[in-house]
Amino acid sequence: xxxxxxxxxxxxxxxxxxxxxxxxxxxxxxxxxxxxxxxxxxxxxxxxxxxxxxxxxxxxxxxxxxxxxxxxxxxxxxxxxxxxxxxxxxxxxxxxxxxxxxxxxxxxxxxxxxxxxxxxxxxxxxxxxxxxxxxxxxxxxxxxxxxxxxxxxxxxxxxxxxxxxxxxxxxxxxxxxxxxxxxxxxx
Amino acid sequence: xxxxxxxxxxxxxxxxxxxxxxxxxxxxxxxxxxxxxxxxxxxxxxxxxxxxxxxxxxxxxxxxxxxxxxxxxxxxxxxxxxxxxxxxxxxxxxxxxxxxxxxxxxxxxxxxxxxxxxxxxxxxxxxxxxxxxxxxxxxxxxxxxxxxxxxxxxxxxxxxxxxxxxxxxxxxxxxxxxxxxxxxxxx
Numbered sequence: 001x002x003x004x005x006x007x008x009x010x011x012x013x014x015x016x017x018x019x020x021x022x023x024x025x026x027x028x029x030x031x032x033x034x035x036x037x038x039x040x041x042x043x044x045x046x047x048x049x050x051x052x053x054x055x056x057x058x059x060x061x062x063x064x065x066x067x068x069x070x071x072x073x074x075x076x077x078x079x080x081x082x083x084x085x086x087x088x089x090x091x092x093x094x095x096x097x098x099x100x101x102x103x104x105x106x107x108x109x110x111x112x113x114x115x116x117x118x119x120x121x122x123x124x125x126x127x128x129x130x131x132x133x134x135x136x137x138x139x140x141x142x143x144x145x146x147x148x149x150x151x152x153x154x155x156x157x158x159x160x161x162x163x164x165x166x167x168x169x170x171x172x173x174x175x176x177x178x179x180x181x182x183x184x185x186x187x
Numbered sequence: 188x189x190x191x192x193x194x195x196x197x198x199x200x201x202x203x204x205x206x207x208x209x210x211x212x213x214x215x216x217x218x219x220x221x222x223x224x225x226x227x228x229x230x231x232x233x234x235x236x237x238x239x240x241x242x243x244x245x246x247x248x249x250x251x252x253x254x255x256x257x258x259x260x261x262x263x264x265x266x267x268x269x270x271x272x273x274x275x276x277x278x279x280x281x282x283x284x285x286x287x288x289x290x291x292x293x294x295x296x297x298x299x300x301x302x303x304x305x306x307x308x309x310x311x312x313x314x315x316x317x318x319x320x321x322x323x324x325x326x327x328x329x330x331x332x333x334x335x336x337x338x339x340x341x342x343x344x345x346x347x348x349x350x351x352x353x354x355x356x357x358x359x360x361x362x363x364x365x366x367x368x369x370x371x372x373x374x
Contacts, residue, residue, distance in 0.1 A: 081328040132236075
């Protein structure tokens with residue numbers, strides 16, 4: 001089983017190491033992890049971004065499932081590129097799993113970044129835009145995509161010391177993707 | 188032709204009016220606009236968010252294309268729920284169109300929100316995460332999804348007075364979705 005490993009991990013300075021660590025965890029559970037950084041191209045090419053897109057899309061098309069890292073990126077919610085890939089895989093009926101290393105609810109994260117108002121029970125931000133308040137970790141489209149196209153989002157009981165490099169929740173997703181372990185006695 | 192109208196417009200206090208205006212513009216070009224707010228359910232239901240998800244997914248499955256509003260939402264980039272829907276439609280080979288009422292590049296928006304560093308030509312944010320700098324309006328996955336699964340992102344020459352309610356770029360997308368207009372003389 002091939003699993004596409006989506007997340008803003010590719011933007012980390014040590015992205016190559018994180019990718020290797022994720023692929024190694026997949027291998028330990030019998031899965032083939034596909035890390036998008038393996039699609040990186042010569043960034044001096046005029047069409048570098050298009051080549052990366054094509055590489056990522058081909059990798060997703062070749063995968064049987066996806067594990068998304070929805071840890072908040074430059075704001076209260078998940079990285080948009082990662083979320084695009086979740087939608088792309090959900091539409092193909094492929095197995096969708098995900099984790100978020102920030103255990104807070106979406107509404108709590110928005111409240112930590114800006115002042116919210118409550119109007120007739122509806123929370124709004126300073127621009128007057130409603131803040132989703134369904135007790136979910138992020139926008140309902142991603143959270144329920146996982147519920148209905150895979151397994152519920154995995155979050156830690158408390159935020160790990162290194163939000164970007166702790167792979168415990170990632171490993172929990174890999175374990176789910178690998179399926180039930182057959183006890184040795186009955187193997 | 189049915190077009191799903193995705194965007195953080197649903198979070199505006201006057202979302203119902205915006206939705207009606209968008210559907211009316213679609214109708215003027217012979218298209219049926221499907222606005223997700225029509226899926227809103229009783230928010231006191233325990234499963235309200237799941238019902239909204241199911242409604243939106245069914246609406247996307249019924250649509251022939253999508254027009255996404257990628258105007259930045261609570262940060263430097265597009266709304267994640269909207270981006271999920273773009274991926275979902277792209278994977279089905281449906282027509283993907285989009286606009287962004289903020290004409291700046293992604294890197295310019297990040298730089299306006301936080302201080303960037305340049306290390307060997309790579310821009311990073313205060314967390315040390317790379318800032319995509321391909322001269323694009325947002326994450327390459329969305330921008331090239333539009334290029335390859337529809338038509339390039341539409342942006343205004345200058346930001347409109349009301350980023351959330353100006354529908355000129357939206358109408359430009361509708362015009363593209365409707366296809367070339369047959370001159371009356373040859374009809």
